[in-house]
Every structure is written in C-alpha cells, then in structure tokens.
Amino acid sequence: MAAVDHIADRFRRALDSDIYYSFRQSRLTMLSALVTLLFLAAAAFAPWIAPHNPFDLASLDLSNALKPPFWMEDGTLAFPFGSDDQGRDVFSTILFGARISLMVGLFSVVFALLLGVSLGLISGYVGGVVDSIIMRIADVQLSFPAILIALMIDGVVRGIVSGQEYERIAVFVLVVAIGLSFWVQYARTVRGSVLVERNKEYVQAARVVGLSPTLIMIRHVLPNVMGPVLVIATINLAIAIILEATLSFLGIGVPPTTPSLGTLINIGNNYLFSGQWWITLFPGLALAVLVLAVNLLGDWLRDALNPKLR
Amino acid sequence: MIAFVIRRLLQSVLVMLTVAFVAFSLFNYVGDPIQAMVGQDVSLADRAQLRKQLGLEDPVIIRFARFVGNALEGNFGVSYRMQEPVGRLIRERLPASLELSFIAAAFALLAGVPMGVYSGLYPRRWLSRLFLSVSLVGAALPTFLIGILLIVFFAVLLPLLPSFGRGDVVKIGWWSTGLLTASGLKALIMPAITLGLFQVTLIMRLVRAEILEVMRTDYIKFARARGLTNRAVHYGHALKNTLVPVITITGLQLGQIIAFSIITETVFNWPGMGLLFVQSLQFADIPVMATYLVLIAFFIVVINLVADLLYFAVDPRLRSDVATKAH
Numbered sequence A: 001m002a003a004v005d006h007i008a009d010r011f012r013r014a015l016d017s018d019i020y021y022s023f024r025q026s027r028l029t030m031l032s033a034l035v036t037l038l039f040l041a042a043a044a045f046a047p048w049i050a051p052h053n054p055f056d057l058a059s060l061d062l063s064n065a066l067k068p069p070f071w072m073e074d075g076t077l078a079f080p081f082g083s084d085d086q087g088r089d090v091f092s093t094i095l096f097g098a099r100i101s102l103m104v105g106l107f108s109v110v111f112a113l114l115l116g117v118s119l120g121l122i123s124g125y126v127g128g129v130v131d132s133i134i135m136r137i138a139d140v141q142l143s144f145p146a147i148l149i150a151l152m153i154d155g156v157v158r159g160i161v162s163g164q165e166y167e168r169i170a171v172f173v174l175v176v177a178i179g180l181s182f183w184v185q186y187a188r189t190v191r192g193s194v195l196v197e198r199n200k201e202y203v204q205a206a207r208v209v210g211l212s213p214t215l216i217m218i219r220h221v222l223p224n225v226m227g228p229v230l231v232i233a234t235i236n237l238a239i240a241i242i243l244e245a246t247l248s249f250l251g252i253g254v255p256p257t258t259p260s261l262g263t264l265i266n267i268g269n270n271y272l273f274s275g276q277w278w279i280t281l282f283p284g285l286a287l288a289v290l291v292l293a294v295n296l297l298g299d300w301l302r303d304a305l306n307p308k309l310r
Numbered sequence B: 001m002i003a004f005v006i007r008r009l010l011q012s013v014l015v016m017l018t019v020a021f022v023a024f025s026l027f028n029y030v031g032d033p034i035q036a037m038v039g040q041d042v043s044l045a046d047r048a049q050l051r052k053q054l055g056l057e058d059p060v061i062i063r064f065a066r067f068v069g070n071a072l073e074g075n076f077g078v079s080y081r082m083q084e085p086v087g088r089l090i091r092e093r094l095p096a097s098l099e100l101s102f103i104a105a106a107f108a109l110l111a112g113v114p115m116g117v118y119s120g121l122y123p124r125r126w127l128s129r130l131f132l133s134v135s136l137v138g139a140a141l142p143t144f145l146i147g148i149l150l151i152v153f154f155a156v157l158l159p160l161l162p163s164f165g166r167g168d169v170v171k172i173g174w175w176s177t178g179l180l181t182a183s184g185l186k187a188l189i190m191p192a193i194t195l196g197l198f199q200v201t202l203i204m205r206l207v208r209a210e211i212l213e214v215m216r217t218d219y220i221k222f223a224r225a226r227g228l229t230n231r232a233v234h235y236g237h238a239l240k241n242t243l244v245p246v247i248t249i250t251g252l253q254l255g256q257i258i259a260f261s262i263i264t265e266t267v268f269n270w271p272g273m274g275l276l277f278v279q280s281l282q283f284a285d286i287p288v289m290a291t292y293l294v295l296i297a298f299f300i301v302v303i304n305l306v307a308d309l310l311y312f313a314v315d316p317r318l319r320s321d322v323a324t325k326a327h
Helices: A002-015 A018-025 A027-044 A090-126 A128-142 A146-160 A163-180 A183-197 A201-209 A213-249 A261-269 A278-304 B002-029 B033-038 B044-053 B060-072 B086-121 B126-140 B143-157 B182-214 B218-225 B230-267 B273-282 B286-314 B320-326
Strands: B170-172 B175-177
Touching: A018 A027, A018 A278, A027 A090, A027 A278, A090 A128, A090 A163, A090 A183, A090 A213, A090 A261, A090 A278, A128 A183, A128 B002, A146 A163, A146 A213, A146 B230, A146 B273, A146 B286, A163 A213, A183 A213, A201 A213, A213 A261, A213 A278, A213 B143, A213 B230, A261 A278, A261 B143, A278 B126, A278 B143, B002 B060, B002 B286, B086 B126, B086 B175, B086 B182, B086 B230, B086 B273, B086 B286, B126 B182, B143 B182, B143 B230, B182 B230, B218 B230, B230 B273, B230 B286, B273 B286
Parallel strands: none
Antiparallel strands: B170 B175
16 A cells, blocks of 8 residues: 555656646647657557558558548548558558657667766766767767768678678667767766766765765766756657658668658658659658657757756 | 967867778778679689788788878779779769758858847747747758658649759869759759758757847847947847857858758759768768768868867957956
8 A cells, every 4th residue: 555655646746846837838748748649659559550561461452552542532541541552551651660760769769878878977987088088989979960970880780791681680770870879968968967966975975885886876876967868868869760760761771671751751752753642741741740749848848857947 | 379279170180080090990891892892703812912912911000091191192992883983983073062062051041040130139920930930840850851842842743943963064174063054053942942941940049049148138228228220239239249159050060061961962863972972871882981981071170170260260258368368
C-alpha cells in the first residue's frame, strides 16, 4: 500500500508542478504532444493497425499498382492514400516508415546522449590533458555541419564492408553515424555544468566521505546537470529524424527493403512528373507534421525549464 | 591584436591538419589503394613492387607529409569511379556550387533582414505573426522536402521553372557561370530558394530578437526624446546596432550553406560538388570523398577566421588592449 501511496503522491505533485501548469497553458504544446504520441503509437502498433503488410511480398498485387487516393476517380478505400509502383498501400508504408524513422531517431539520440554525457562528465571532472583532448576534438567537429559528418561515417563504412553485409547493418550504421555527429552539444553542456557543480559543498562532502570519483559523478553530479541535457535531447530528436530522412532521401540511409519516411519520399520522387504525386506527398506531409510537433515540444520544454523566463 | 590573429591562425592550421589526417587515413586504411588502381589480374610480386614504388611502405609521418604536400599543389589523386584526376573534377564543379551558395546567401539576407526588422518593430501586427509562424514551419521542414514541394508547384502543376540542371552556362576562363543567361538564371531560382529558406528563418529571428532588445534601451528613448523621426530612430539607431551580429552569423552560415548544398544539388540535379560527393559516397570513391572533406574544411576554416577578425575589427569592446587601458 505504501508503494501505491508513494506513486500517487508523486503523480499528484507532478500535476501540481510549474511545468505541468505551463504545459496546460499552451494549446499548441498540448496539440504537439498529442500528435507526437499518435505517431509513437502508430509506429509501435504499425503491424496491427496497418490495413496491409507492405513487406509481405505474397500479398502484393501489381494490378493494384499506382492507385490514386480514395477521393479521386479510380481510387478505393482499400488504399486510402493510394498505392505505389509495386502495389503497396501508401498509408501502410507510412506507418511502417514512421516506425523506422522514429526508431533510428530515438536510438541515435540515446547513443549521442550516452556518449556526450559520459565524455562531458569525464572532461569536466577529471580535467587536465584528458579535458583538453576531448574539447579540442569537439571544437574541430563543431565547425562541421552534422550532416557532413554523418555522411562521411556512412561512406567510410560502405568502403569497408561489402554491399550485402552493409544492407544488413545499415540501420545500425545510421544510428552510430547520426549519434556521433551530435555528441558534442551534450559533452559541452555537461562539462560546463560539471565545472560549476564540482566545487560545491555537496561534491566536496562526498569526496570527504571517501566515495570513488565514478560514484560521485554518476550519483551526485549527473542528476544536477540533467535539465539542459533533456532539452537538447528533445530538440535533437527532431534534427535526428530530419537527418535520417535526408540521408535516406540521398539514397545512403536505410535500404529500400525496410524503407523509412525519407526512403519513401525518395522512391515517390521518381513518379512526380508522371502525375503520381501521392506516393511522395503523403510521406512528406507525415514527416513534416512529425518533425514540427517534436520541434514545438522541444521549444516549449526549453522555455519551461528556463528559470529566466518564469 | 597581433597575438590574437596569430593564435587564431595557428588554430586554423591545426584544424586543417586534423582534417587532412582524417582524409589521409581514409586513403590509406579504407580499402586497398593498389587494388583500386590495378584490379584483379596483377601478381602479388608486381603488387609489392608497385607498393614500394608508390612509397606505401614508408613510415606514416613521411607518407602524411607527402600527402599534405601533394594536396597543397592541388594533386588529390584519381577518382576510382571516373578514372579522372579529382582536382579537375572538383574544379569543373566548383563554380556551380559556389554560385548557388552565394545567391542563396544573398536571398537569405535580402528576405531575412527586412522581415526581421518589420516583425521586430511591430511585433503585434498580423503580418509579423505570419512571418513568425512561417519561420517556425520553414525551420522544421527538411531541405529536400522544401525542394520537392517547390518542384511540385512550379514545375509539375505550373510548368514555369526548370526542375533540374543549370540551364545554359557561359565560360569565363575556367569558371563557368549561369548568371549571364536567361535559362541559367531561371534554373537558379528554385535551388537558391530551397537552399536559402532555412537561413531566411534564422536571420529573421535573429534580427527580430536584436531589434526587440535594442528598442528597449535608453539611447533609443533618448533619441525619441530628442524628437528624431521614427525613420531616423529605426534605421539610423536601432538597425545599425543589430547589424554586427547579423553579419557575423551570416558569414558563419555561409559554410553551412556550402555544405548543405549537397541536398539541394541532389534534389535539383545541380551539377556541383555536392552532387559529385553524394555519387562518390554510393561507390565509396575515397579520393573524391577525402578531397571534398578537405575542401569544405578549408572553406569553413577561412570563413570562420574572416568572421572572427571582422567581428574583432567592428566591435571595439572585444579589443582587450583598449579594455585594459580604460582601467
């Protein structure tokens, strides 16, 4: 019973907090949260919601190819947003594509966060030569656009492994490439906060008690620098989704056998001039709405957690 | 001042050497350069011979020094895919990319600054709100999607503008320009808007924030108290003071624009360096990839350096020797 009370109490306090208040104050933020949740749900349950399984080759029928959306002449409700050149339902491919896009986006943000936060903690807490080396690498990397770094990493892996092998690990490579292009922001932010925190009494007290540096960093310093990290992570999620879509659009992201939203837009792009605009437009709209919603959430979180704006 | 310049120059050289080392490692450790040059039919002994001839057995430091020396002379090796010197490939495509980037940057300034000034001076008008919402959407849309939407509207639905290529170009020396022909200019419109749109939103928000801040300061109130006209206050006093950060940011963004032209060039099939780079990625054409990386790094480093020095020259508060004298 005590545990339930504890959780209920936590919940009540969360509803009472400033952040929840500012969330309720902004209709746009609530709408973006709703849209993001819808996308997450659609991606998670795609195999059960989607009217067709676009990757089950046996169920595809070429006589269904290039059907227009249902409100147009010759369109049917079986393919609400029309179908592509192989007779795949565009609505279903969007659901499955959003799944890949969100997965790559989330994993690459988590990867960048873990890498950046650890390097930032080490850099700030250890200092000295280690700090200089990490921060010089960060400086050099920061002067390049993230997309160029992700492209280079992807290109190098392509040079090392063979084509078939590459297709198998493409998603993994993409997560690492996008993650590696983002770690600097986390590292810099965390390092800055650690430099402030490390001289405060509670850290000195922990040191006097005799805790190991690793324990002090993780148990004591880390929780106090997580606020800005969360804000960066939300904003980065939108950028990571865009980056993944861009790489896939350029034809160097996920393979066409497991298309993300970017791959779908790329495939549809070939049909623009023959009049089948729906193959590219609907995945494009889905991507735009998803990115906009995540972006707005990130903006709101940044303002809500910024004490200067209260 | 001189110490600052020297320190900045040393930093830039260090960055360039780091990037050159990455490029050099790509050459040497990704794939086998001999394999790429001779193919399958050459015996192992001949390969070893060639290896020695090309100096691939020398210590890393010597090979790296040779690589940097070659690069300084504009010798970047031969493309695996096209069997042509990379230096020549890049030189043929450089004008297309640079023209596109500069026009996009000019568009970003010409659209972004007035929009920012208007929405900063009159934040409550509906047009300002419209600008802000548009900039929110513009910042969220991926570049390639903007390009595709433009193509849908202005090339497919209304066949007004060409959707690929540069149009007719004129040669001036080795530089080929599309700015002197009607079809070249027409072909430039959509790519330049696509590439510049994100920067428009950025510059607009920056100018707006700066103007909002400046309009609250005492010297603006004082200028009003002196009875100056709105025009003199807005443009003579407020705008002038917001331009320093705008110039720096635009300068720094130029490097981003050149790098982001990769996407725009792919969407519009624009025959520039970015398109060459994307094609070389798909074939793991290491010499082209490495050269592109070094070149972009060079552009970005030079632009950052110039922006830093400009900032230093324009803003007296940054000159530390002046600051210490005042004490």
